[in-house]
Amino acid sequence: MLVRSLAAVVLLTLVAAPALLPRAAAGEPGVTQFLKLSIDRVTPEIVSTAGEPFVTVTGRVANIGDRSVRDVVVRLETAAAVTTSAGLRTSLAGSGDQFEPVGDFVTIAPELSQGQSAAFRLFFPLRSGAEPSLRISEPGVYPLLVNVNGTPDYGAPARLDDARFLLPVVGVPPDPSLESTDPVSAVVPPDTSRPVGVTMLWPLADRPRLAAGVPGATTPVRLGDDELATSLAPGGRLDTLLSAADFATSPPVDPAGQVRSALCLAVDPDLLVTVNAMTTGYVVTESADGGLSGPTRPGTGQEAAVNWLGRLKSLAQRLCVTSSVYAQADLTALHRVGDPGLAAVATTESPDVVDQILGIASVRGATLLGDGPLTGPAVQLLSAQGPTVAIAAPDYTAQDSASGEQPPVDLVPRRYTRQVVTAPVDPTVGAALAGAGTRPSSPSYLDSSLNVPLQQDSQVARRQDALAAMLWRGLRPATEPRAEILVPPMVWDLQQDDAAALLSALATSINSGLATPRPLPTVIAETLAAAPATEQPAPADALGNARARFGDGVVSAVAGASGRLWGLTAALTTDERTGLTGTEYTAPLREDMLRALSQSVPPDARNGLAEQRIRRTATTVDDLFNAVTIVNPGGSYTLATERSPLPLALRNDLPVPIRVRLDVDAPPGMTVTDMGEIVLPPGFLPLRVPVEVHFTQRVAVDVSLRTVDGLSLGEPVRLSLHSNAYGKVLFIITLSAGAVLFLLAGRRLWHRFRGQPDRADLDRPPRRTTADDSPDPVDTAIAYGPDER
Template sequence: MTPAFPASRAATTTARAVRDVAARLVAALILLTLVGAPALLPRAAAGEPGTTQFLKISIDGVTPEIVDTAGGPLVTVTGRVANVGDRSVRDVVVRLEHADAVAASAGLRTSLAGAGDQYQPVADFITVAPELNQGESVPFTLAYPLRSNAGPSLRIAEPGVYPLLVNVNGTPDYGAPARLDDARFLLPVLGVPPDPSVEPTDPVSAVVPPDTSRPVQVTMLWPLADRPRLAAGVPGGTTPVRLVDDELATSLAPGGRLDTLLSAADFATSPPVDPDGRVRAATCLAVDPDLLITVNAMTTGYVVVDAPDAGLAGATVPGTGQEAAVNWLGRLKTLAQRMCVTPTVYAQADLTALQRVGDPGLASIATTETADVVDQILGVASVRGATLLGDGPLTGPAVRLLSQREPTVAVAAPQYVAQDSTADDQPDADLAPRRYGPQVVTAPFDPTVGAALAGLGPKPASPSYLDSSLEVPLQHDSQVARRQDALAAMLWRGLRPASEPRTEILMPPVTWDLQPDDAAALLSALGTSIRAGLTAPRPLTAVIAESLATAPAVDDPLPPDALGNPRAQISGAVTGDIASANSRLWGLTSALTTDERTGLTGTQYTAPLREDMLRALSQSVPPDARNGLGEQRVRRAATTIDDLFGAVSIVNPGGSYTLATERSPLPLALRNDLPVPIRVRLDVDAPPGMTVTDMGQIELPPGYLPLRVPIEVHFTQRVAVDVALRTVDGLQLGEPVRLSVHSNAYGKVLFVITLSAGAVLFLLVGRRLWHRFRGEPDNADLDRPKRRDADPDFTPAGARSDPLDVAIAHAPDDE
């Protein structure tokens, strides 16, 4: 029997069921519409995906990397879409989009970030996965011709640099269809191949070569540098050399970063690959002297410290890169014999911060003396007259520092800001030489090109000189996409016949991290552009000469004091500590001399500590870590400097001195624990009544030196004498010593008493002799016993015989 329900309840249930069915039908219709017509999905801006990322798209390959007339008509883009969110995504679709050729150098960066309104679809969306669960990924391939009248194409009709974008859409669970990610890159087109959809005899299908009537004079600087590796606070002459880590062993070994850079340059400029030597003429090795010093020291064996700030007292383990250092340095010496070599700023020190330190000697080591280091270690004559700023901006303080040195051409990025306007209205970076007084001329390089080169490799970075309006999210792009951006950027000016000037310097970051494929692609592109007539080699020597000759006669106003990334600036605390420590170090160095036994000079002994100050200002360190690592290095070096001052001292006797006479010398002993002699002076704080003879300048050899300090004392008492040891310039060495001195000297009183006693004695002896010769008894003899007549020589027992009486008794009788 079926239970009966009230009529009202039954009606309510029926109405609710109808509404549920209707809602489900509407949702199904909407879903079918979206799935069935993916091409109708709205395009969104590149930055439109929210903070919660569901999909990530990466570019794995672009074929060809550089389009030319000899290649095929298709451009193939391969990649992968991965679900990186917290839920499944349905209806994953991708499509390729393109934009017009980059018209201004700012577009080399701005087209890779920000709004994507300039991009237009090449074709409809293609479904790559009906559903993509968490952690899953799916590959995709998109291939389209550059131009075609028969179907979708990139619509590229002339050479240039073209931005491309791969757009991915999908519907996350509990969400609506949306654009979930995109990947962008630049496609350099040196020449347009024939249109495959047109008959070969049709003029429309003819190739479009580049305009080579005005080739760009190009100079490529190829850096060989590393972040500072020598342990801080270790003076010269310390063996084996101490490193903070053993990463150089890996970097110098086959396949390592520095090996990759050296091998690529060696291969690309070798006679079989570069028979006419034009790539070699356009390329110059930019070598950091600090790296050369470190690698050269590694060749004789080294150790790695457990703690970077442990100094000489820290525990160490043997290094493993001695053989790799020997091989790498030998190959570099061979390569340097046949191509241009120029030094970078020592340890890539920040010249703006170095100017605040205010030490001319340190500035000379960082700039003008670097070539001497390169020449000595590599055995070549390096190119002088250029100052390379591969990471930091050329600021007003940096110009003032260089103005106090020898004449130089500063290779630096100019200030360049992307404007909020269309690409046609955006000017290019100003690459015209500038003059800042008689000593400094600039040879600018395009900051957008430098930033593209800095984005290469597994550890991309934005240079400190780059304005924030030109920054792009480097970590979002794949390594292949960033390589495309770099290739396009270095070829862009050659593909723009109207751009001025027709010169270009390719300046990568000094500490460059490249994979072998990246290095080979760049140097191959350089050779391709030269052989295609887009560029022509311009040696660095020509850059220096032409910049000096073509710079305006009128001086430009100095650049602003603060430029570039504020996070990359060295703090005033670090520069202040450097100035204080370095001042003391110069004072000590001026007092040191040469050890004739070993040949070690004072300058050589303290040189690593001065170089530590420059390493503390290195721009090779990531911006967020510069101040922390700089403070650590300066603190360690300052501690060692204090130890060096304390190593020269006066030996404290721990007791008291007793002076026998008023002119007795004061004995002292000096101790020198340094491996080189030092010129010192004694500073004796004598009390009143004590005169100390100045011993002048004393050369104190390593070990102990006993001294006898001439003094004159005019009192008799115990006094305290303070003795300090100082350099010839007055800097205190060691700790002062307080001596307890007791003098027995009586001075003038003792002299008067002595003279008076002598006078009285002389009178008494004279009086006695007078009476004896006259035969008169002396009153002094009245209390003496009578002599016995029988024995004139008899002397009573216990009585003393007077020699004068004996002489008189035996005198002959005149009668």
């Protein structure tokens, strides 16, 4: 009786009973797509011993082609449990030969015209003494497929679409076909003898939003768009992620703190910097390229930023927090840039930003690579920054090249250098998590053999794949190792239902005994202890998606701008009035260069957006150099004497002082005293440069300004100088005349001392006398001088 009633239930839940239909082809859908099948709901999402022994799949078939389709029928198919990590991906693509029908085709519509759709609902027991059933008798992860066939106008019956998803079975409930007084005896629980140590990183990140090329101390803050206002507001993406983590780890929901121990917030410092800036008010640029000169409008997310950041600070007090690489910069590209200072900002200095803004002590010692692969250049960059545990996906393909079989993924810790040890994550699990949500993606580290089409699957189907991937290793007690790190994409776009389901799966795995919490500090300590002392060969230089690689033009532009900026920063000092330092003033521009290398941007758009951002940043760096100049007088100077100082005026439009040197290209005959290092404060600084001139003429003098390390500042100035100082010829003539006078005076004195008349006196007129016969004083003064009177 029970078997017959179950069969009746199956028939009643379908739209119509199957007729005598031609069998559809088992191949993939044709190139021209006529029908689109989507899964709207799977109940239960996770099968457990305490749940119902039935699985319900509901969905819809839509005609998206250019003609009507007749005799539209659907069928549910199932395959054997997944046995390898690769199977989590390969079972979702391919020919589908491994699938077997659960029941017959069922008609859902006699005909679907263009634009029409029809709903379906499939309902089957997990196992049953009589067909139809899913034939699932033990825990595991099972691939399911819904197949839709039809006959397009002017065509033959064919398989027109399918939808695949994974069904995680934590425990098998009692068989409803068994007439037993003790149904618990038929329960098949999972094997919990070897639980998996599980760690889950919960990302809070976004793609770069701050407008490029804006140095520090610029108010108000300028954003390229206002999408963060929506994301931080109630119901937004970042609000959903924060709310889900807060709820799942709250004491009422997680009284034993099991989920709280396994979960750790992975926070991008760039997001914190942006949100923290939004709390004081900001503007949004309206220029097409996000430039600094375009019009702006007030931002609308200040209140949302204040509330979100306050909630995050509160959650961070009771939950593990770790920092991602700044702006999720690509470490492989950053190594190609070859800037150790920029690499330090991206890695070792990122936790300082998180700690300062959130007021906590974040977990140190691990580097989260996120979307990118761990390549040889990335290992070299990390090794130069000090000891770290690199949390990254290893290189893994769907099939072994020799045997053609699906190999197990290698999750054993490796030591590549004395400084770098890896804590591997399963790339197939990471890819399944990346497929969840409203904007599915494939991580850059994923090998092409593991890629599956994401856009054709519904959000519900992709959520099922993520749930199954999270639970798969726990359901395979023989699979090694018995530890796992769950790493979703940093920019994760989940709906509230998605986030709740995934965190519920984490709690289910722990509460069912399939997993135990493994806090991130424990991961770091155990990885360092388990890593062999022998260093392994470095990974390949190029791994994963080749389209995600940053071009050489982007890398060289970042390197050039970064080198110039470091040179300028070294010359800047602290403004005593405001406390602003040169490093703080130029920090946003260095961060811009990391934002240009961000992996949060989809691969196809990375290079274009990176070029746009670094071009604006490089322009600003040039403007900073040109902001320190020599004021051009626009006329000519006249030096009154040979030692008259050269008057100059220096101008500094930066908000911090800068250490500079003057370079005066003096012509021959002009000596300039080196003034040494000059601290030029913001504003104007008049100078009097000591010079010595040994000519009388008009000359051109070139004066330039540079940093103490020799970098040119501003534009050189050419001064027109006119000197009234004695020249060499006039100096010689004067000296000769003085010598002649000296000789003549000496000769007269010589004759006088000897009592002889001098020849110069022989032609003198007779001496005139006065009335008393004394010499005329005028004649005496003229002829003999004062000493002869």
